[in-house]
Every structure is written in C-alpha cells, then in structure tokens.
Amino acid sequence: MTLILDGTVAAASIRIQIAAQVAEFKKKGHRPPCLIAILVGEDGASMTYVGAKKIACEEVGFTGKVRRFRADISENDLISEIQKINLDDAIDGLIVQLPLPKHISEEKVTQAILPQKDVDGFHYINMGKLAKGASDGVKPATPYGITLLMKHYGIDAHGKHVVIIGRSNIVGRPMSLLLSAAAPYGNASVTLCHSRTKDLSFFTKMADILIVALGKPGFVKAEMVKEGAVIIDVGTTRVEDTSRKSGWRLKGDVDFESVFEKVSAITPVPKGVGPMTITGLIMNTLEVYKAKFV
Numbered sequence: 001m002t003l004i005l006d007g008t009v010a011a012a013s014i015r016i017q018i019a020a021q022v023a024e025f026k027k028k029g030h031r032p033p034c035l036i037a038i039l040v041g042e043d044g045a046s047m048t049y050v051g052a053k054k055i056a057c058e059e060v061g062f063t064g065k066v067r068r069f070r071a072d073i074s075e076n077d078l079i080s081e082i083q084k085i086n087l088d089d090a091i092d093g094l095i096v097q098l099p100l101p102k103h104i105s106e107e108k109v110t111q112a113i114l115p116q117k118d119v120d121g122f123h124y125i126n127m128g129k130l131a132k133g134a135s136d137g138v139k140p141a142t143p144y145g146i147t148l149l150m151k152h153y154g155i156d157a158h159g160k161h162v163v164i165i166g167r168s169n170i171v172g173r174p175m176s177l178l179l180s181a182a183a184p185y186g187n188a189s190v191t192l193c194h195s196r197t198k199d200l201s202f203f204t205k206m207a208d209i210l211i212v213a214l215g216k217p218g219f220v221k222a223e224m225v226k227e228g229a230v231i232i233d234v235g236t237t238r239v240e241d242t243s244r245k246s247g248w249r250l251k252g253d254v255d256f257e258s259v260f261e262k263v264s265a266i267t268p269v270p271k272g273v274g275p276m277t278i279t280g281l282i283m284n285t286l287e288v289y290k291a292k293f294v
Contacts, residue, residue, distance in 0.1 A: 002263055002265065003153065004265075005149060005153055005232070005267040005272060006268065007145075007149060007274060007276045008271045010148065013152060015056065015059055015060050015282065018283065022060055033062045033285050033288075034063040034064075034065070035093040035285045036067060036093070036094050037053055037066050037095050038094070038095070039066055039067070039068045040070075040071060041070070041101055053278055069081070075104045078104060082112045086114040093117055095120050110122040119288065121139050121140035121141055121284065126139075133183075138287075138288065139280070142277045143178050143280075144284065145278075145280030148283065151185060159187065159188070161189050161207055162179050162188040162190045162209045162210075165210070165220070166213035166215075166234070167192055172194070191203050201224045204220065204226075205225065205226050209229065212232070212233050212253040213253070214235060217235060217237040217253065219254070220253060220254040229264065230266070231259060231265070231266040232273065233268075234252075234273050235253030235254070236251075237251050239251045250269055
C-alpha cells in the first residue's frame with residue numbers, strides 16, 4: 001500500500017513539539033520567539049503565503065508580525081527597513097516574501113538580511129556553511145522541511161540513492177547538500193539532474209528517493225520511476241480547472257495518478273511539501289532563538 005506523506009499531519013505533530021518548547025521558555029521568563037515577514041505590494045499568492053506563516057507562528061506561541069510596504073517602495077528604502085530589523089535584538093527571524101517588484105533586486109534584498117536572522121536560508125554565508133557541512137548555519141527552509149517530513153514518516157536516506165530533478169538555489173542544490181551530508185538526515189548518494197540532463201529517465205529509474213522540483217506539472221510519469229521508490233514532489237503550478245470556483249488548481253511535477261500504485265510513498269500536491277516549508281521556517285527561527293537563551 002502506498003503511503004501518503006501528508007505534510008499537514010507532519011507539520012501539526014512537529015508544531016506541537018515546538019509549542020511545548022516555547023511554553024517552557026515562557027515559564028522561565030523569556031520572551032517568545034519573534035518572526036517578521038516583509039510583504040511588498042499586494043500579490044494575492046504572496047499575501048496568502050505570508051498569512052499562513054503568521055498563523056503558524058501564532059499556533060506555536062511565537063510573535064508573528066507582517067510588515068507591509070507599497071509596491072513602489074524603492075530598493076534603498078526596503079534595504080534600510082531590513083537593516084533596522086537586523087539591529088533589533090527582539091526579532092529572531094526575518095523573511096522577505098518573494099517575488100519582489102521588478103525594480104527591486106531580490107539578490108540585494110536577501111543578502112541584506114543578517115545571516116543569523118535569515119530563516120529562509122538564502123544568504124551566501126548560510127549557503128556556504130551548508131556546503132562546508134557546518135552545523136551552525138541556517139538551513140534553507142524547504143529542503144530542511146523535507147528532511148523533517150522524511151524523519152516524521154521514518155524515511156531514512158542513509159545509503160540510499162537520491163535523485164533530485166532541479167538545480168535551483170532554493171531547493172535542488174541545497175537539498176543535494178543536506179542529503180549527502182554526514183548527518184542523521186543525510187548520508188545518501190545524491191545525483192543532481194536538471195533540464196539539460198541527457199536521458200533523464202536513466203537516472204530517475206535508479207532512484208530509491210526521487211525529489212522533483214522542476215516547475216513542470218505532471219512531468220514525471222510512471223515509466224520514469226523505480227518500483228517501490230519514494231517520491232517527494234516539490235512542484236506547485238496553477239493549472240486550469242473549470243470545475244472549481246477559482247478556475248484553477250495546484251498540480252505537482254509528478255503525474256500522481258500514474259505513479260501512485262508503483263511507488264512506496266509519495267507527497268500530495270497540495271498539502272505535501274508546502275506545510276513543511278513553513279515548518280522549516282518555524283524550526284529555523286526557534287533554533288536562532290535558542291542560541292540566544294540556551
């Protein structure tokens with residue numbers, strides 16, 4: 001029977017544990033952890049994501065705040081606001097919701113965040129620490145969330161062949177570093193594939209664990225997957241669906257229906273990796289906070 005790797009179930013379990021830790025800190029007279037999200041403009045999807053992060057903060061006893069700025073804020077003014085937050089010791093974590101308006105450099109903005117407060121894990125210093133296998137860097141939220149999901153369901157990467165499709169700096173590359181690291185969640189042999197990989201199926205059919213972050217809905221079919229493999233689908237693309245009031249639905253990079261009977265475990269889309277990304281953010285914020293008080 002195929003196991004559904006439900007991110008909402010795993011996230012709820014992990015957040016209960018986080019809430020218990022926060023309650024203990026409060027009993028000792030410490031302030032709660034604080035996570036700030038910066039939202040520029042009024043993009044509907046971004047507003048939804050930020051709202052979900054704020055709710056998650058409240059669930060675990062964090063102080064979760066959203067700082068909103070007009071879409072026409074200048075790049076310099078936005079960076080100035082980030083620098084103010086960097087200097088505020090009562091704020092543990094800072095995220096800037098992407099994408100940003102075209103006149104603002106996402107690279108400049110994400111690199112302006114103090115590495116210790118960069119709970120998305122995008123800063124070059126945190127990426128460098130990840131590459132070196134250092135334990136004190138902040139892990140990228142989505143890959144970290146995936147390792148938490150795997151741990152919750154008892155999926156061990158140790159000695160397994162992991163194939164990752166997608167080489168982005170947000171998911172693919174850091175995921176390959178995490179799972180190949182000499183760490184409890186790692187010790188896998190990792191093959192990193194991408195859009196230019198020749199004979200992609202040759203690699204995917206060898207994967208004990210296949211992680212897909214390509215942004216092409218329904219790309220991975222049953223014939224590309226090994227019998228009994230574990231599938232982690234990171235894709236979330238809006239596709240037309242006239243049967244729904246919204247006119248669209250989210251679809252992953254894996255053809256869920258065709259691979260379902262063939263694999264041993266798979267994440268759904270939605271409710272798979274998405275809730276775990278937020279949980280990764282929360283965990284990162286907690287770890288930054290604990291470094292101050294423990």
